[in-house]
Amino acid sequence: MKTISRTKAAYLNSSIATIAQFINLIFSFITRYFFIHELGSIYLGLNGLFLNILNILSFAELGIGSAITFSLYGPIYEHNHHDILALMKLFRTVYRAVASIIFVCGMILLPFLTDFIANKNLSSTVGNVYFAFFLALMNVVVSYLLSYKRSFLIAAQLGYIDSVNRLLFNVFTQIFQIIFLLTIHSFYLYLFIQLLLTFLSNVRITIIANKRFPYLKDLSKAERVSKDVVDYLKKNVVGMMSAKFGGVVVNGTDNLILSSFIGLSIVGLYSNYTLFLTGLSGVLTQGISAVTSSLGNLGSEAGSINRQKDIFHQYQYINNFVSVFGSFGLALFIPDVIHLWAGKSYLLSALVTFLIIENFFLIQLRQNVINVTNAYGLYWFERYKALIEALSNLIISLGLVVIFKMGIEGVLLGTIASNIFVNSWWEPMIVFQNRLHGIWKRYTFNYLAILFVGTALLFIQIFVINRLFSNVSIAEIIIKGLVFIVSLIAALIITSICAHISPIKLIKERIG
Known part of the structure; x- marks a missing residue:
């Protein structure tokens, strides 16, 4: 071979x-x-x-x-x-x-x-x-x-x-x-x-x-x-089954709730946004997750734990930057693209747009931990997390839609809540307790820094910058492009300081 x-x-x-x-x-x-x-x-x-x-x-x-x-x-x-x-x-x-x-x-x-x-x-x-x-x-x-x-x-x-x-x-x-x-x-x-x-x-x-x-x-x-492999599979299939259940409930029920309680028209409008988000997420996630097999290969090598920890920090740093890059681009330009591509009648409100992209941002920030979990085969330890994630998402979404009549906002808030209150701390805890010990403080500090900075910049981009323009124009694209670059530089600087990683040094190491 x-x-x-x-x-x-x-x-x-x-x-x-x-x-x-x-x-x-x-x-x-x-x-x-x-x-x-x-x-x-x-x-x-x-x-x-x-x-x-x-x-x-x-x-x-x-x-x-x-x-x-x-x-x-x-x-x-x-x-x-x-x-x-x-x-x-x-x-x-x-x-x-x-x-x-x-x-x-x-x-x-x-x-x-x-x-x-x-x-x-x-x-x-x-x-x-x-x-x-x-x-x-x-x-x-x-x-x-x-x-x-x-x-x-x-x-x-x-x-x-x-x-x-x-x-x-x-x-x-x-x-x-x-x-x-x-x-x-x-x-x-x-x-x-x-x-x-x-x-x-x-x-x-x-x-x-x-x-x-x-x-x-x-x-x-x-x-x-072999029996050892069968025993491993039996154990981890339970973990994967609950993880799969969580993913299905979180990702698969949004449109079911919307179509059942609101109607197919809103599902169609929402699906236009999710097409862009899914497409961009696919581009970003492909680049981030394509190294999973290499991480798994490294994990099979004895005596490489310190190297694995160093690579994990670099991986988080790269994933954080990729996450803000995609989220800022969506926040500033997705309304214009949908306006030109499908028509102004297909646009959703600024609040819904913010919730959609904030959820996208939270999901992208998880990708490095998710891929490390896959590379190390830590599925068994996710069994309870996935179930609680799914139930919290479903209960909150249904409650906000059915009881408080919040519509699509309720569905999105349910998903955001499950990401923040369950996934954001439980998924990395699995990695740190079972493989990469002693690095959770550095990870948590980096995660919270990029989360707060990224969310604040997304809020400004959607509720301030986007509202300055009513029609798509060359001047608007130029101004938004400048805002995108400034936001990206600000996020890069903060990410680099928090992670204690120099992007120039990292690039030189990879080229060398």
């Missing part, structure tokens, strides 16, 4: 993943533009509802894939083909079972689909909602077939291969979707194209993996995984 250095793998995976995700983001905006103008906000809301329901059904995966991927780090580092084949056979079996469970659960849910929609007469507007959901369901089912070798490439620090493959098929998917939206105006065909290209993408990545690692072709001769 050919290997490359951790540093080279980290930079290669991170850079290519970021570039690929950015290109995907551009094409997603273009496709969404034609989707809105050809099909309208009702279809947009319906598509967003489908995505949230299917995200909940994906709970069937239970995070087993992540646990198995972590188990691959050691055998890959040791070039142990015997254990690799055993784990890959288990991976294949699990994902086939997951695909079957999701399909069955989706078909059971199908007759009750309209219960999640405030407008019960929606079929007269958009046609057969059930057939559309079936196509969306099959896209998720197919995504689990043949995808286990994709995870192997990522564990082997070859994630850039998967990034390029995803980029090619995403571009093809969206080009064909745009063509058929303009010519046939069919939501069903839009979903079918997505289903077909998802399948072909998995076929191609399997062929690539087999060609690069021929011993992966025949898993029929692979033996069972």
Whole structure:
């Protein structure tokens, strides 16, 4: 098995993943533009509802894939083909079972689909909602077939291969979707194209993996995984199951609450913002999380704990800067982009915009800890955190929406509350108690500094700077660009002082 250095793998995976995700983001905006103008906000809301329901059904995966991927780090580092084949056979079996469970659960849910929609007469507007959901369901089912070798490439620090493959098929998917939206105006065909290209993408990545690692072709001769690995998986699947449940509730119920109590139109408006946030988060997170396999590889090396601590601090520093970079850009320019792209009627209020981006900011600040947790396989220790996160988010969101009639603001406040009162301290505590001991004070100081400074600057950008302009103009873009640069420099200076890290020195070390 050919290997490359951790540093080279980290930079290669991170850079290519970021570039690929950015290109995907551009094409997603273009496709969404034609989707809105050809099909309208009702279809947009319906598509967003489908995505949230299917995200909940994906709970069937239970995070087993992540646990198995972590188990691959050691055998890959040791070039142990015997254990690799055993784990890959288990991976294949699990994902086939997951695909079957999701399909069955989706078909059971199908007759009750309209219960999640405030407008019960929606079929007269958009046609057969059930057939559309079936196509969306099959896209998720197919995504689990043949995808286990994709995870192997990522564990082997070859994630850039998967990034390029995803980029090619995403571009093809969206080009064909745009063509058929303009010519046939069919939501069903839009979903079918997505289903077909998802399948072909998995076929191609399997062929690539087999060609690069021929011993992966025949898993029929692979033996069972060892008892130690089975015991580890049983233990960590419980942790991953609760973590998965927390993620599903937090990320998958927002649109369900909105569509059930408010209506699909607001879901459509909100989904435009989440498209930008998800797209940008994908770009930023790809760059940050692409080094997870390298961190896992380093964690398999004995006697490297001090180096791991140093890298963790540098990782937090980089993630903090990336988080404010993305959040400031969204705060200043997302209203203008949506105004020009979809129309002024698709804009949400300044308060809602602030809550959306503040939530984005909080989530991005967590990414370094999340990726370190994944790299070290600390899933078992998250089991209670995820459940409390999910329940607090759901209870607060429903209470604010149903009792206090707060609408979308209530949903967003529920998510923000769970991030601040649960995730912000519990997730890093897991890492510090079980792996990187003695560095929690430095981490906490850095986190609180960037949180308060970043939030204050976001408030000024949204409620002061944005309100100075009513129409998009060159002068506005220039002024906002200057505000963005000044805000970024201020955040960089404060982050550097708090972290005791010089960005120039850090760059020189990485280049050297």
